[in-house]
Amino acid sequence: MSDNKGVRRVNEDLARERANCSFDVREITFLLDGGENNTITRKKIEDFTLTDELLSDKVPDECLSPKEKYENAVRKSCLFGKLVKDKLLEFGGLETFGPNSFVLRRIADAFFKEISPLLLHLGMFVPTILGQCTAEQQSEWLPRALSMQVIGTYAQTELGHGTFIRGLETTATYDPETEEFVLHSPTLSSFKWWAGGLGKTVNHCIVVAQLHTKGQCHGTHPFIVQIRDLETHQPLPGIKVGEIGPKLGFNTADNGFLGFDKYRIPRMNMMMKNAQILKDGTYVKLDRHGKMTYGTMVFIRVMVVNEVAFNLAKAATIAVRYSAVRRQSEKKPGEPEPQILDYVTQQHKLFICIATAHALQLTSDWLWRTFSGVVTDIKHGKTDSLPEFHALSSCLKAISTSDAALLIEQCRHSCGGHGYMMSSNLPLIYSFVTATRTYEGDYTVLLLQTARFLIKAWEQAEAGKPLTPTVSYLTKYFKDGRVPWDSTSEGIVNAAYGVAAGKISACVKSIRNRVKTGLSYEDAWDLTTVQLVAAAEAHCRAVICDVYRSEAVRLTEKSSPNVRAVMRQLTTLYLHYWALERIGDLLRYSAVSEEDVVALQQKYEELLALIRPDAVGLVDAFDIRDEILNSTLGAYDGRVYERLMEEALKSPLNAEPVNRSFHMYLKPLMQGKL
Numbered sequence: 001m002s003d004n005k006g007v008r009r010v011n012e013d014l015a016r017e018r019a020n021c022s023f024d025v026r027e028i029t030f031l032l033d034g035g036e037n038n039t040i041t042r043k044k045i046e047d048f049t050l051t052d053e054l055l056s057d058k059v060p061d062e063c064l065s066p067k068e069k070y071e072n073a074v075r076k077s078c079l080f081g082k083l084v085k086d087k088l089l090e091f092g093g094l095e096t097f098g099p100n101s102f103v104l105r106r107i108a109d110a111f112f113k114e115i116s117p118l119l120l121h122l123g124m125f126v127p128t129i130l131g132q133c134t135a136e137q138q139s140e141w142l143p144r145a146l147s148m149q150v151i152g153t154y155a156q157t158e159l160g161h162g163t164f165i166r167g168l169e170t171t172a173t174y175d176p177e178t179e180e181f182v183l184h185s186p187t188l189s190s191f192k193w194w195a196g197g198l199g200k201t202v203n204h205c206i207v208v209a210q211l212h213t214k215g216q217c218h219g220t221h222p223f224i225v226q227i228r229d230l231e232t233h234q235p236l237p238g239i240k241v242g243e244i245g246p247k248l249g250f251n252t253a254d255n256g257f258l259g260f261d262k263y264r265i266p267r268m269n270m271m272m273k274n275a276q277i278l279k280d281g282t283y284v285k286l287d288r289h290g291k292m293t294y295g296t297m298v299f300i301r302v303m304v305v306n307e308v309a310f311n312l313a314k315a316a317t318i319a320v321r322y323s324a325v326r327r328q329s330e331k332k333p334g335e336p337e338p339q340i341l342d343y344v345t346q347q348h349k350l351f352i353c354i355a356t357a358h359a360l361q362l363t364s365d366w367l368w369r370t371f372s373g374v375v376t377d378i379k380h381g382k383t384d385s386l387p388e389f390h391a392l393s394s395c396l397k398a399i400s401t402s403d404a405a406l407l408i409e410q411c412r413h414s415c416g417g418h419g420y421m422m423s424s425n426l427p428l429i430y431s432f433v434t435a436t437r438t439y440e441g442d443y444t445v446l447l448l449q450t451a452r453f454l455i456k457a458w459e460q461a462e463a464g465k466p467l468t469p470t471v472s473y474l475t476k477y478f479k480d481g482r483v484p485w486d487s488t489s490e491g492i493v494n495a496a497y498g499v500a501a502g503k504i505s506a507c508v509k510s511i512r513n514r515v516k517t518g519l520s521y522e523d524a525w526d527l528t529t530v531q532l533v534a535a536a537e538a539h540c541r542a543v544i545c546d547v548y549r550s551e552a553v554r555l556t557e558k559s560s561p562n563v564r565a566v567m568r569q570l571t572t573l574y575l576h577y578w579a580l581e582r583i584g585d586l587l588r589y590s591a592v593s594e595e596d597v598v599a600l601q602q603k604y605e606e607l608l609a610l611i612r613p614d615a616v617g618l619v620d621a622f623d624i625r626d627e628i629l630n631s632t633l634g635a636y637d638g639r640v641y642e643r644l645m646e647e648a649l650k651s652p653l654n655a656e657p658v659n660r661s662f663h664m665y666l667k668p669l670m671q672g673k674l
């Protein structure tokens with residue numbers, strides 16, 4: 001399915017793999033895209049966006065200096081931004097920030113090997129305007145933001161605080177005399193730090209600050225703040241802004257710092273959907289739930305699950321195609337060198353990546369639908385579903401990002417030395433995804449948010465009160481005792497819920513025992529956090545296993561038998577993989593026996609063998625174009641060695657036969673003249 005412009009010879013091994021694939025690749029592509037029509041739309045958008053003229057880079061990005069890299073990223077962002085502005089909105093208007101934003105995001109990878117300096121503009125500035133502004137404010141800011149007249153970012157984190165939002169120090173003090181807010185950074189640690197695009201690119205940003213009025217602090221609220229002149233781009237008086245320096249990844253995102261010296265903004269620049277300041281300084285709270293200003297973070301956590309699923313699909317595509325092309329060692333003396341994909345250990349490294357990409361993609365689609373329901377509820381003034389959704393999106397964000405980062409690194413390992421080349425694109429995919437584990441809520445911190453909800457749910461179950469859907473299993477597993485073992489897929493999912501319930505129960509006991517010794521609840525909680533994180537992880541794994549299994553069954557109801565078979569093999573592989581990974585938990589909380597464990601392992605190895613002939617077809621079905629994959633190892637035609645050499649020759653060090661350092665340093669050293 002991938003586009004192979006200028007039809008070139010396809011590597012023979014890859015061609016054979018494709019010929020032997022048991023199913024129609026397009027059928028799985030349609031499933032993953034959510035239907036044939038979505039695939040057609042996506043391909044149309046990709047066809048008119050991904051033109052050579054827009055994408056060509058004479059020198060590989062990684063060979064540029066930091067400044068040149070940034071400038072190139074801005075150039076491409078403007079081309080990309082213009083495309084979005086002029087054409088792509090035709091494909092769905094504001095809906096572009098719903099499902100179609102995934103297509104936009106996918107295409108963006110062809111423009112930026114790293115990150116667009118405008119990512120935060122589309123990814124957080126615009127969504128925060130949509131989520132936090134009144135209708136009147138939206139009509140002022142949205143058209144300007146969508147037409148890129150104002151370019152913005154989201155500046156919440158400070159040098160001193162990221163996780164603990166209530167600890168932010170930037171102040172916004174209302175002055176009724178002038179009807180303005182005075183923004184101030186009272187300490188070094190109060191400087192905003194990290195916002196993408198802030199360093200050099202944006203002229204506006206959303207600033208989260210402690211709101212003070214009439215001598216009282218009302219906690220953190222978002223404000224829209226102009227920081228640079230629209231004509232000269234100079235920082236405005238009272239603003240200190242700059243870039244934070246090189247990072248593990250995200251190096252074209254010009255993450256920035258920002259400080260305010262009694263900087264004034266109009267009253268109406270407070271985003272007033274959830275709270276208002278009247279002209280006389282009276283504070284009016286409209287948010288009955290209390291955490292509605294955290295809405296953008298929840299939205300991004302939902303988006304991130306899809307984001308990492310896609311990035312894992314990219315890494316799996318690269319590693320599986322490469323493993324079909326690469327031949328190494330010998331299985332039996334004198335035999336030809338096998339494709340490395342024929343090593344069972346290689347299959348063990350890679351097939352779980354394909355299955356996890358499916359699991360996360362289907363879970364992300366389900367999460368998006370659940371989120372849409374919550375948003376509709378909120379529009380009708382109902383916030384009851386928010387605590388459960390916060391708990392769900394927090395743990396799914398934590399586990400999906402962590403799993404994806406580990407598995408992407410595994411894909412890199414599976415490509416040996418060549419996986420270490422920047423031109424393989426695996427290092428950049430990893431550096432991007434590993435950041436997702438931290439930003440928008442650190443892994444541990446978010447799992448502890450879920451744990452809070454789980455402990456409360458347990459207490460509700462104890463009290464015989466009804467439970468919300470994602471924790472309703474607690475009623476079933478409430479009583480002590482081991483969960484019966486059954487090695488069917490449904491049985492493994494039930495056992496996963498049983499493990500989660502067992503772990504939550506153990507946490508409740510630990511906390512209560514500690515409280516009985518005289519500790520405060522907070523101290524007892526703190527001492528139990530290692531178990532609480534493990535319990536939240538177990539809960540989340542059970543949810544992913546459940547959703548993946550049931551969604552895969554639902555989606556393939558009308559599929560051809562071969563597609564249904566391979567999809568079932570993948571879900572079963574995923575469930576067996578996690579049962580084996582968490583075998584200690586199963587031995588503790590379920591009735592699994594030693595013979596069952598042997599059977600699980602045997603079945604897992606059988607599944608590797610069954611999936612092997614379809615592995616290339618399965619990654620082809622992700623249908624990720626070469627321009628988006630950006631990889632010497634993973635291109636559709638499998639011309640791995642040719643591409644590695646072509647890219648090597650582009651290195652600036654190869655532009656001249658002898659580098660001047662020879663005459664300056666090496667020769668004097670060789671001649672004892674240094």
Ligand SMILES: CCCCCCCCCC/C=C\CCCCC/C=C/C(=O)SCCNC(=O)CCNC(=O)[C@H](O)C(C)(C)COP(=O)(O)OP(=O)(O)OC[C@H]1O[C@@H](n2cnc3c(N)ncnc32)[C@H](O)[C@@H]1OP(=O)(O)O
Nearest residue numbers: 101104105108122123163165291294303390439440441452
């Ligand atoms: C170019 C192409 C464009 C294509 C289009 C766009 C595509 C977009 C794709 C996007 C993908 C990637 C891009 C992303 C780039 C992002 C870069 C990064 C940005 C950032 O990182 S922004 C900063 C994010 N910061 C955080 O996430 C901080 C984490 N901390 C917190 O969330 C909170 O402080 C906390 C939850 C840890 C604690 O909060 P606190 O106020 O102290 O509360 P508690 O006392 O702990 O709890 C009180 C009760 O409130 C409940 N609660 C907390 N949060 C929420 C919430 N969000 N919703 C509902 N309820 C919440 C909590 O559970 C407690 O309840 P309880 O008392 O237990 O009942």
Ligand SMILES: Cc1cc2nc3c(=O)[nH]c(=O)nc-3n(C[C@H](O)[C@H](O)[C@H](O)COP(=O)(O)OP(=O)(O)OC[C@H]3O[C@@H](n4cnc5c(N)ncnc54)[C@H](O)[C@@H]3O)c2cc1C
Nearest residue numbers: 154155156157161162163194195196435438439440441444
């Ligand atoms: C690439 C990147 C881009 C970013 N972009 C933006 C942006 O555009 N805008 C923005 O506002 N921010 C941005 N951030 C900041 C990001 O949101 C924060 O870094 C993140 O929320 C984590 O907060 P922190 O850095 O304060 O970590 P800390 O909270 O200091 O975490 C350090 C360690 O302490 C632990 N810890 C902290 N609190 C607790 C607790 N209560 N219980 C147990 N353990 C705890 C954590 O688990 C972690 O191990 C970005 C970050 C990165 C890496």
